[in-house]
Amino acid sequence: MTGFLRIERTARATGTATSLTEAKAHLRLDFPDDDPKLDALLRAAELEIERLASLAVVPQTVIVTAPRWPGGDSDEMSLPIGPVLEGASVAVTVEGEAFDAFEIDHGERPVLRLTRDPAEDEYWSRWRFAYAAGWPIGTAPSDLRAAVCEAAGWLFDGIGHDHRAPAQAPALSRAAARYRGVRA
Structure with missing residues (x-):
């Protein structure tokens, strides 16, 4: 079915499915120095899970x-x-x-x-x-929000490290697989 469809996402909400506070608690981070970087990584992780699972995690x-x-x-x-x-x-x-x-x-x-x-x-x-x-801001299922946190942490921890490690957090891959669905 999707071979000839053109799919465009527009008017994406400005908020994130996972708040910076929720992500910092999940990752056990308590310092504000890297908040802008972590926020950018949360957004990148959201976009990745949306792409992998054909979902909209925010409106x-x-x-x-x-x-x-x-x-x-x-x-x-x-x-x-x-x-x-x-x-x-x-x-x-x-x-x-x-x-x-x-x-x-x-x-x-x-x-x-x-x-x-x-x-x-x-x-x-x-x-x-x-x-x-999409789900309203902050109301995506908890396993998706946790996977986004995990992926952002994976990216955050991997900055400047060994690039032979998997490029994607395993939690993100598992969550995407659960939501992806099978289409004929």
């Missing part, structure tokens, strides 16, 4: 475009970035015209389901999906 707008209906012969498609929280809307256009014959299954792995078959000309037309994804 952001996701725009997906496709040259034709991305669900193939099916009347449903998985939205590529989750979660889409209950009450969040999805704006769908076909060749720039609003399309509203669908419903959304909200959650970590959201699904858009058509309520009518697209017409032949709609099926082969350009589709655009715009939606808000």
